[in-house]
Amino acid sequence: RRTDRGIRRQGTELAESELRYRTILESMEEGYYEVDLAGNFTFVNDAMCRLQGSSRDELMGTNNRDYMTPETAKDVYEAFNNVYTTGEPERNLEWVTIRPDGSKWHVETSISLVKNPADEHTGFRGVVRDVTERKQAEEALRVSEEKLRTITASAQDAIVLMDEKGDVSYWNPAAERIFGYSSREILRRPLHEIIVPERYHEAYRNGFERFKKDGQGSAIGKLLELEALKKDGTEFPVELSLSSVNANGKWNAIGIVRDISERRQMEADKKRLEDQLQQSQKMEAIGTLSGGIAHDFNNILGIIVGNTEMALADTPETSPVHGNLSAVRKASMRARDIVKQILSFSRQKEQTRGSMELGTVVVESLRLLRSIIPTTIDIRQNISNDIGITSGDPSQINQILLNLCTNAGYAMKETGGILEVSLANVTLSDAESSGFPQLSPGDYVKLTVSDNGNGIAPDKIDRIFDPYFTTKAIGEGTGMGLSVAHGIIANHGGAITVSSEVGRGTTFDVLFPVVAQDLQAETVSEDAIAGGDECILLVDDEPEMVKIYQSMLERLGYTVAVRTSSIEALEAFKARPDRYDLIITDQTMPHLTGQMLAREMMAIRPDIPIILCTGHSDLIESGKAKAMGIQAFVMKPVIMRQLAGTIRDILDDGDHQIIQ
Numbered sequence: 001r002r003t004d005r006g007i008r009r010q011g012t013e014l015a016e017s018e019l020r021y022r023t024i025l026e027s028m029e030e031g032y033y034e035v036d037l038a039g040n041f042t043f044v045n046d047a048m049c050r051l052q053g054s055s056r057d058e059l060m061g062t063n064n065r066d067y068m069t070p071e072t073a074k075d076v077y078e079a080f081n082n083v084y085t086t087g088e089p090e091r092n093l094e095w096v097t098i099r100p101d102g103s104k105w106h107v108e109t110s111i112s113l114v115k116n117p118a119d120e121h122t123g124f125r126g127v128v129r130d131v132t133e134r135k136q137a138e139e140a141l142r143v144s145e146e147k148l149r150t151i152t153a154s155a156q157d158a159i160v161l162m163d164e165k166g167d168v169s170y171w172n173p174a175a176e177r178i179f180g181y182s183s184r185e186i187l188r189r190p191l192h193e194i195i196v197p198e199r200y201h202e203a204y205r206n207g208f209e210r211f212k213k214d215g216q217g218s219a220i221g222k223l224l225e226l227e228a229l230k231k232d233g234t235e236f237p238v239e240l241s242l243s244s245v246n247a248n249g250k251w252n253a254i255g256i257v258r259d260i261s262e263r264r265q266m267e268a269d270k271k272r273l274e275d276q277l278q279q280s281q282k283m284e285a286i287g288t289l290s291g292g293i294a295h296d297f298n299n300i301l302g303i304i305v306g307n308t309e310m311a312l313a314d315t316p317e318t319s320p321v322h323g324n325l326s327a328v329r330k331a332s333m334r335a336r337d338i339v340k341q342i343l344s345f346s347r348q349k350e351q352t353r354g355s356m357e358l359g360t361v362v363v364e365s366l367r368l369l370r371s372i373i374p375t376t377i378d379i380r381q382n383i384s385n386d387i388g389i390t391s392g393d394p395s396q397i398n399q400i401l402l403n404l405c406t407n408a409g410y411a412m413k414e415t416g417g418i419l420e421v422s423l424a425n426v427t428l429s430d431a432e433s434s435g436f437p438q439l440s441p442g443d444y445v446k447l448t449v450s451d452n453g454n455g456i457a458p459d460k461i462d463r464i465f466d467p468y469f470t471t472k473a474i475g476e477g478t479g480m481g482l483s484v485a486h487g488i489i490a491n492h493g494g495a496i497t498v499s500s501e502v503g504r505g506t507t508f509d510v511l512f513p514v515v516a517q518d519l520q521a522e523t524v525s526e527d528a529i530a531g532g533d534e535c536i537l538l539v540d541d542e543p544e545m546v547k548i549y550q551s552m553l554e555r556l557g558y559t560v561a562v563r564t565s566s567i568e569a570l571e572a573f574k575a576r577p578d579r580y581d582l583i584i585t586d587q588t589m590p591h592l593t594g595q596m597l598a599r600e601m602m603a604i605r606p607d608i609p610i611i612l613c614t615g616h617s618d619l620i621e622s623g624k625a626k627a628m629g630i631q632a633f634v635m636k637p638v639i640m641r642q643l644a645g646t647i648r649d650i651l652d653d654g655d656h657q658i659i660q
Contacts, residue, residue, distance in 0.1 A: 041064065094109075169187065179195055305639065310555070373406075396488045399485070418452055424446050446510070447510040489512075546564055582651060611634055
């Protein structure tokens with residue numbers, strides 16, 4: 001009886017133990033499972049059913065590999081086999097399982113053996129934890145870190161991470177490019193000892209300590225410009241921005257370093273150009289003013305010249321009036337040349353090289369210079385007859401004289417003096433040309449500009465042609481005048497020398513090579529003017545100009561249709577494009593310029609010949625006119641005889657003649 005009671009008591013205790021065991025398993029938040037040796041579920045708790053999304057009845061008897069991808073099932077099999085073989089449990093295994101609805105969840109599980117009382121292996125048991133959210137967070141962090149690595153790797157600025165000791169813990173590719181150190185060479189080394197010049201070391205250390213303490217410092221923690229060192233020892237300017245961040249409980253400093261060498265150079269260039277710009281702005285203002293005046297003045301000259309030419313045509317040569325009218329025309333041509341000269345000085349005229357008589361250019365330049373040189377300075381000129389012909393750009397020769405003469409005037413502005421300009425033919429022998437390495441023996445025209453002013457000190461005379469070097473007071477010179485003159489002379493195949501004595505004056509000699517070419521003087525032929533019977537469309541917004549040109553062209557036999565509006569002219573052309581044999585249009589007009597009008601007309605009729613007239617324009621020059629397909633580009637005031645010849649050249653031969 002005692003034995004029966006003991007058996008019953010043991011059975012009761014076993015049942016109670018089993019109940020407690022089951023109760024504990026069912027109260028767990030983690031899933032619990034038991035499988036046989038084949039992997040078939042023999043027990044699952046409620047948490048396991050909930051996690052798997054199936055009922056106990058649905059899970060019992062099914063194989064755990066039924067809820068896995070083939071790849072995961074292979075890993076699970078190997079893990080279970082390893083536990084079976086070694087008898088050692090596996091913990092913290094991770095894999096992906098599949099719920100009946102197809103959704104996937106990440107699990108962290110353990111595996112241990114189940115044995116019977118005879119110590120035989122009967123199956124496996126384990127605890128399953130849902131780590132999907134953690135895996136998603138880890139993946140999000142991985143993606144974020146990958147994006148960050150991509151950003152830092154592609155950044156143009158150096159990005160540097162430093163620990164609390166100031167040692168480098170991250171060094172992006174831009175830092176390698178900027179400083180020349182690879183990541184391997186610089187990681188875990190103090191940043192300031194490598195890329196900061198020694199004179200900044202103490203300030204850097206002090207600033208870094210303050211930055212660690214409160215995120216601020218006299219230098220560190222702000223956008224700072226300083227000098228840094230490359231691997232080869234070269235110093236260069238950088239811009240540094242430093243901020244702090246706590247990562248994984250550790251303090252770090254992030255520095256962004258930008259190489260500002262190019263910006264510094266641009267700033268230096270900008271500063272060097274500011275003085276030159278101030279002077280050029282003065283010339284630009286003169287150029288803008290002279291350009292506007294030139295347009296209006298040439299229109300006035302055009303009216304004078306046109307009426308004078310028609311009056312001359314109606315006046316017998318034996319009449320005293322004919323001589324008076326000829327004088328008016330000659331004076332008008334003189335006024336036209338002065339306008340061209342003003343435009344050359346203000347660089348509003350297209351610069352072209354050709355054969356020129358240097359004496360004429362110098363005389364014209366000195367007439368204009370007289371107005372800007374103080375009257376206390378006596379300008380004398382000594383120009384020999386039969387000066388050789390040179391090749392060059394008159395406007396650039398004007399600029400040379402302007403620079404040389406204004407410098408001479410500055411040297412004598414307080415005391416007055418004599419400015420002498422002379423021209424003479426010279427021949428350089430072999431021995432003489434040796435003093436000019438850039439010149440060959442031969443014939444030259446020598447331009448000499450001398451003054452009796454202050455002179456140039458010996459220690460400065462070798463630098464006067466250097467850009468931005470000047471002996472003038474601040475605000476009175478840019479140091480570019482002689483440098484520009486030297487460049488122009490060199491481009492013309494010439495040379496310049498200077499001699500000076502303090503207190504006695506300075507002399508500049510400029511040599512230009514002579515070319516074997518004669519100049520044809522501009523003459524006004526008195527032969528009969530050729531005319532025709534073609535139809536011409538004349539466009540100009542100045543009514544008086546239209547009236548004069550129409551009258552002159554009709555006298556030559558042409559049929560002339562006139563418009564004072566470029567818009568109306570375009571409409572008339574659209575209506576009857578085949579009516580007209582030639583278009584003559586002004587350039588500067590409201591709404592549509594002559595250039596724009598020509599483009600519109602040629603789009604309608606590509607073969608229409610066009611003559612473009614202008615008194616001044618910085619938007620259209622002869623080269624642009626040619627490129628557009630315009631047959632002739634005529635500067636105002638238009639001389640009727642030249643215009644008539646151009647018309648016949650175009651209509652008869654299609655010759656692309658350009659009148660300057």
